[in-house]
Amino acid sequence: MARRNDGSPNTPDRVGTDGHAEVERFHDPGLPPHRPRLADKDPRAAKRAEKQVAILFLISIVGTILFFVGYFAIEIDEPGSSDLRLQNLLLGLGTAFAMFGIGIGIVHWAKTLMPDHEVVESRKPVTKESERAEAEQILGDIIEETGIKRRPLIRNTMLVAMILAPFPAIAIFRDLGPLPGDVLRHTMWDEGVRLTLDPTGTPIRASDVTIGSAVHVIPEGLNEAEHKLEEKAKAVVLLMRLNPEDLSPSEGREDWGYEGIVAYSKICTHVGCPVALYEQQTHHLLCPCHQSTFDLTQECKVIFGPAVRPLPQLPITVDAEGYLVAQSDFTEPVGPSFWERG
Amino acid sequence: MSTSTAPYEPKTNVGRITNYVDQRVGGSGMVREFGRKVFPDHWTFMFGEVALYSFVILLLSGTFLTFFFDPSMAETHYDGSYVPLKGVEMSMAYASSLDISFDIRGGLFMRQVHHWSALLFVAAMSVHMLRVFFTGAFRKPRELNWVVGATLLILGLAEGFTGYSLPDDLLSGNGLRIIDGVIKSIPIVGTYISFFLFGGEFPGTVIIPRLYVLHILLIPAFILLMIAIHLFMVVVHKHTQFAGPGRTNNNVVGFPVGPVYAAKAGGFFFIVFGVVALMAGMFTINPIWNYGPYDPSPISAGTQPDWYIGFVDGALRLMPGVWEFVIFGYTLSLNVLLPALVPAGILFALLFLWPWLEAWVTKDKREHHLLDRPRNAPTRTAIGVAGVIYYCVLWAAASSDLIATHFSISLNDVIYWLRALFILGPIIGFVVSKRIALALQRKDREIALHGRETGRIVRLPHGEFIEVHEPLDKYKQYKLVNFESHDVLPAQPNAEGKITKTEKARGLLSRIFFEDRVAPASPAEIRAAHAHGHGEVEGEREKKAEVSGH
Numbered sequence: 002m003a004r005r006n007d008g009s010p011n012t013p014d015r016v017g018t019d020g021h022a023e024v025e026r027f028h029d030p031g032l033p034p035h036r037p038r039l040a041d042k043d044p045r046a047a048k049r050a051e052k053q054v055a056i057l058f059l060i061s062i063v064g065t066i067l068f069f070v071g072y073f074a075i076e077i078d079e080p081g082s083s084d085l086r087l088q089n090l091l092l093g094l095g096t097a098f099a100m101f102g103i104g105i106g107i108v109h110w111a112k113t114l115m116p117d118h119e120v121v122e123s124r125k126p127v128t129k130e131s132e133r134a135e136a137e138q139i140l141g142d143i144i145e146e147t148g149i150k151r152r153p154l155i156r157n158t159m160l161v162a163m164i165l166a167p168f169p170a171i172a173i174f175r176d177l178g179p180l181p182g183d184v185l186r187h188t189m190w191d192e193g194v195r196l197t198l199d200p201t202g203t204p205i206r207a208s209d210v211t212i213g214s215a216v217h218v219i220p221e222g223l224n225e226a227e228h229k230l231e232e233k234a235k236a237v238v239l240l241m242r243l244n245p246e247d248l249s250p251s252e253g254r255e256d257w258g259y260e261g262i263v264a265y266s267k268i269c270t271h272v273g274c275p276v277a278l279y280e281q282q283t284h285h286l287l288c289p290c291h292q293s294t295f296d297l298t299q300e301c302k303v304i305f306g307p308a309v310r311p312l313p314q315l316p317i318t319v320d321a322e323g324y325l326v327a328q329s330d331f332t333e334p335v336g337p338s339f340w341e342r343g
Numbered sequence: 344m345s346t347s348t349a350p351y352e353p354k355t356n357v358g359r360i361t362n363y364v365d366q367r368v369g370g371s372g373m374v375r376e377f378g379r380k381v382f383p384d385h386w387t388f389m390f391g392e393v394a395l396y397s398f399v400i401l402l403l404s405g406t407f408l409t410f411f412f413d414p415s416m417a418e419t420h421y422d423g424s425y426v427p428l429k430g431v432e433m434s435m436a437y438a439s440s441l442d443i444s445f446d447i448r449g450g451l452f453m454r455q456v457h458h459w460s461a462l463l464f465v466a467a468m469s470v471h472m473l474r475v476f477f478t479g480a481f482r483k484p485r486e487l488n489w490v491v492g493a494t495l496l497i498l499g500l501a502e503g504f505t506g507y508s509l510p511d512d513l514l515s516g517n518g519l520r521i522i523d524g525v526i527k528s529i530p531i532v533g534t535y536i537s538f539f540l541f542g543g544e545f546p547g548t549v550i551i552p553r554l555y556v557l558h559i560l561l562i563p564a565f566i567l568l569m570i571a572i573h574l575f576m577v578v579v580h581k582h583t584q585f586a587g588p589g590r591t592n593n594n595v596v597g598f599p600v601g602p603v604y605a606a607k608a609g610g611f612f613f614i615v616f617g618v619v620a621l622m623a624g625m626f627t628i629n630p631i632w633n634y635g636p637y638d639p640s641p642i643s644a645g646t647q648p649d650w651y652i653g654f655v656d657g658a659l660r661l662m663p664g665v666w667e668f669v670i671f672g673y674t675l676s677l678n679v680l681l682p683a684l685v686p687a688g689i690l691f692a693l694l695f696l697w698p699w700l701e702a703w704v705t706k707d708k709r710e711h712h713l714l715d716r717p718r719n720a721p722t723r724t725a726i727g728v729a730g731v732i733y734y735c736v737l738w739a740a741a742s743s744d745l746i747a748t749h750f751s752i753s754l755n756d757v758i759y760w761l762r763a764l765f766i767l768g769p770i771i772g773f774v775v776s777k778r779i780a781l782a783l784q785r786k787d788r789e790i791a792l793h794g795r796e797t798g799r800i801v802r803l804p805h806g807e808f809i810e811v812h813e814p815l816d817k818y819k820q821y822k823l824v825n826f827e828s829h830d831v832l833p834a835q836p837n838a839e840g841k842i843t844k845t846e847k848a849r850g851l852l853s854r855i856f857f858e859d860r861v862a863p864a865s866p867a868e869i870r871a872a873h874a875h876g877h878g879e880v881e882g883e884r885e886k887k888a889e890v891s892g893h
Contacts, residue, residue, distance in 0.1 A: 025866050027824055030817040032589030032596065072448055085451065092452040093624010097617045104613030111606035122381040122595045124581055124712060127484050177539040184544055185534070199640050217640060231544040234520075234639035267640065272524025272659065272679055273545075274517055275642045289644040290521060291660045292744060292754060305755055307659060309667035309678050337524035338676035339534045343669060 032119060040113045050113035054106050061102025068095030181341070186334045188220075188236040190315060195221040196240060196264065196325040204324045205240070210262050215279040216240040218264065220327070235335055237267040237275065238315050240325070243284060247298050254300070257316040259325065264315040265301050268336040269293055271308035286312070310338070382604045383584035383597035387474045392608060394467035395570065396615040397460040404457040405559065411447050413439040414509065414555035416548040425632055433511075433636035436551045440510035440631055455623035461506060462628075463619060465499045465651040472496060476697070476727050478714035480583045482707075486698035488576040493694045495569045498562055500651055505558035507649055510629075511551055514646055516637025520545060521656070528679035546637065586713040586825055588818045595712075645745055650738075654690075657740030658682035661762055686737055690730065704852045705829045718783040719826045719863075722856040725777035729769035736765045784861040790815065791823040791864045792872040824864045831857045 039046035071091025077084040149156050195204045199217040202224045210216060218238040226232045245261040257263070265286070269276050274290035284297040285304070293306030301312035313335050316328035334342055353362045365371050415435035421428045423438065425445045443450035472492060475481055481489035504522075508515045523545045526537045542549035581595050590596045598604045622628075634643065648656050659682045666677035693700075701723065702708065717724040739746065740761045747754035794812040802808050815823070834842045834850030842850075 027821060027866055029591065029825070030588045030821055033818045077448075085445065088448070089451050089455070090624050092449055093455075093620050093622075096452075096620035097624060100613040100617035100620055104610045104615075104617055107606050107610030108614070111603050111610065115603045115606060117598075117603070119596050120379070120381050120599050121589070122581075124593050124595060127579060127710075174539070178542045178547075178549075179538060181534045181538050200638070219640070228544070230546050230637075230639060234545055237640040269524075271664075272521045272528075274520060274524075275640055277640075277642045278644060289642055289646065289744065290517065291656075292758070293664065303664050305664075305758075307662045307664050307678050307682070309664045309676070337527050337679065338667060338674045339527040339537075340530055340532075340673050340675075341534055342674040343672040 032121070035118055038113065038117065047114060050109070054110045054114070057102050057106030057109060059102070061099045061106065064095050064098025064100070064102055066095070067098060068092055071095055181339075185235075185336075185339060185342075188330055188335065189223060189226065189232050190220050190236060190238075190327045190330045192327065192329050193320065194327045195320070196238065196317065196327065197221045197223075199237065200224070206323050207259055207262060207319045207325050208323060210240065210242045210325075212242050212244060212261065213281050214242055215281070217267070217277075234273075235268065238264045239267045239276065239279065239286065240264045240317075241279065241284075241297060243297065247284065249298065249300075251300060254314065254316075256318070257314055257328070259318055262317065262325065263297070264317045264325075264327075265295075265297070265312040266315065266331060266335040267312075269308060270303075270310040270312060270335075271306070271337060273337045276312065377578075378601045379599040380578075381581075381595045381597045381599055382608075383582050383590075383595060384604075384607075385585055387478070388582070389611065390467050390471035390474055392611055393615055394464055394471055396612045397464040397467060397619065398566065398570065399612070400460040400616055400619055401457060401464060402563070404453050404460065405563075407453045408443065408450075408457060409559055411439060411443045411450060412436070412509070412555075414552045416511065416546075416551050428632065428635070431636060434551065436509060436511040437631070437636045440512070444632060452623055455626075455628050456619055457506075458628045459622045459626075460619045461503050462650060463615075465496070465503055468492070468496050468499055469651075472694075473727070473731070477717040477724055478583070478585075479711065479720055479723065480714055481698045482711040483698075483702065484710050485576070485580055485583075486702075488573060488580070489698050490695055491569055491573045491576065493691065495566060495573065497691065498566050498569065502558060502562045502566065503649055503651055505554045505562065507652075508554050509551060509558060510631045511637050512631040513634040513637055513641060513643065514629075514631070516546065516639075517642055517646070518648060518652075519550065520639070521659075525659075525679055525683045528676040528683070530673075530675055530680075546639070581712070583712050583714050585716070586822070588821045590713065592710070592712050645748065647742060647745070653741035654734055654737040655683060655687055657737040657743070657761075658686045660743055661737070661740045661758065661765060663762075686733075690734065693730070704849060704856055706832055706849075707829065713827075715826065718780040718787070719828060721777050721780035721784065721860070724780050725773045728776035729773040732768040732772040733765070736761055736768050740765075781859060781861055787823045788861060788864050791820055792869060820869075824869070826863055828860055828863055829853075829857050830860065830862075 040050050041047075068091070071088050071094075075084060075088040075091065077088060144150065196218045197204050197220065199219045202219065202221065204221065205216065205218070216239070218240045219233060220236050220238075223229060223232055223236060240262065241264075242260075242262045245258075248258065248261065248263065250257065267275050267277065269288040269290065271288065271291055271293050274288050276286045276288045276293070276295065278287040278289055279285075280287065286295040286297060286301065287293075288295075288306065288308070291307050293308035294304050295301040295308075295312050296304045299311075300314060303309060303311060313331045313333050315331055317325055318328055320326045351362065353359045361370070413435045417435050418432060419435050419438050421431050421433055421438050421441065423429075423442050423446050425441055428441065440454075443454055445451070475489065475492070504518075508519050523537055523541065526540065527533045529536060537545065540550065540553070541547040542553075582597075584590050584596060598607070635641070647653070659679070662678055662682040664678055666681065668675045668677070715723075717727075740758070743757045743761065744754060746752070747757045794814040797811045797813050799811040800808055801811055814820075832850070832853045834846045836842050837846065
């Protein structure tokens, strides 16, 4: 078994000998001798350092003035123009010089002119044994005087009371928000709701969607909806047109598109970013947040990235006037998974 | 009331004021206690100062911003002077952020000061923690202060994220949406937490004001409290110092607070402020006017979170799309939950527990006020390096798309490589850095025993060539030999003479930690090296025998 220094906490001077049978210390040569600085030996060097410090403080004063010049003298005709950039630059440079002047000046002063003799101070123990004993005695007396140990009835009822008392403080936050209910399962889409352009809300004719194009779509009436952003966060759709032979719809979904036009939820099934990048050649949809990649020709199956579920498809058709409309709402909840989703 | 001695009569005006205060708050005692308190000096001790100072700058610039920022999600049409967004529908929060940038003079500057110093705050805390870790400053009696520091880092992340979200621009809105998606993946309560946090469905109209209260009141108050505790404990423990001649576990060697340390540290505040001001004046940060107001439909490609959130975002990106289960009609989305919680959870759990873990393995219960050079604790250093690599791989993953576009390589390959590195990187880092630390220790040992190689070749009378080694001066030598090095401590039987399972595990860890340790040179070894057939008087020739390094 190796001998160790783990006995008392105050054997710090034993050096580098763990595991050796003999404990022998190196002799501590003590602090190296002080080396005088230029300014310690030469009064002219000291005078020079004094001037340097003063010049640094003067630079700070110039910096402060520069700030005021930038603040008051620059007229900004048009924001976003070079005026604003110039003003910002002057404020920055002014403040920087004002601060650097003071900071470097003081540090230079300390390093050249203030004493640089290192001082030795001894450490005191964090706690003294005599104090600890006294504190133990005092705490013991206090507990004794409360009588809490002798009166378990008081102790137990108090404990229960104190455990229960904070619960109202938690319960009172109940109205932070409504219960989820089933709002996550429904969007504004419904039978006959027209597909319209995001953000203008103009209806889209099937004949206007060319092959290879991708259109950002919102349901008709979204811009007038009461909870516009909340509805939009669920209802946004990407509309794309491919050669119909590139699509291979599964059973039951053959008629969810219209002549190669298909609509998919734009909300990523991973954590909900908009899947906004469409690679026209490969027919892949890419989420810019975490790079989940969905293959449009395989009904938006995930082919790369952290998402698991395919993007939900919105069944669409055309109405009598040739405008694209939804056949129904999405058949499953859109967006990221949640516990009750099932 | 009577006193036997004549009361002190101040003679100058300053004296009178000082005496007035002293008699009411007892300033003399404080001056006596702290006026000449000694602080050791080392350049690595400044990172904590940078963190503290950038927090002060955050308070100053943040207070300015609160006078103009309106944390409301009420709809408005922009009517400020930035032409491209005129008439655009947006929240009051975003509109007032634009006003701060364009219509309040110096507002843009203050916003940029605030953002840059926030980035610096978290960075400085992180580097400070690395310094404390690699030098072993977390050991007894400073374990609790280490925990306070780790808590400050978490609070800093929370403060950063809540602030990042406030302008309600497109970038931060999408960030919030990611948070919402992560929250929804929490089993059982996730949907409820999401609805409570956002006051209903995402995005709702309450999240910005709620984050605002957290950002300007609750979290800063906690940070201030933690800083107070942190600094109080620094005073109680006194600062650590590197080992060296004259510097022992029982003393503190350095400069007194008044005047040198106060001047250096105080001056350093202005330097930090100057650096932040320079950055704020010259480099744009978070140009919210380019992103537009939050809208759930658009998104810009290649967007990045603030750096300190990157490692969580990177974890989300690295996770393969697997492990989403539906059990009894409920969805368990481990593809989101796992990367969001586990890597950060492991990191912080190890951070918090490390002081006790190490003390358990070494069975070292002594107080340590002397810092280790990282090479002198090779296993700790290697574990730290492994942790840094683990973090950096996650961090790099947050920029996977930018790495791919910048270097024109496949995005998928970037992810595959980073996934491999996530597992292999820390292992390689551990092995390599441990070997480097051990090699450096061997080098130190060689130098301590045989002196410095001078490169001067001398031919001896009998024809032999030797390289002259120059002995070290006593101060340098003391620095190289005077350190503690733990040895393997095999499992110990307890009072009943039994070796428990945990003790066996500890013994195993102790072996892994220290079996290949390099022991510091002992005085006897140095004497032996010097006595190798040549006395000190022979000067240069004394190193003859060391040429081949026996």
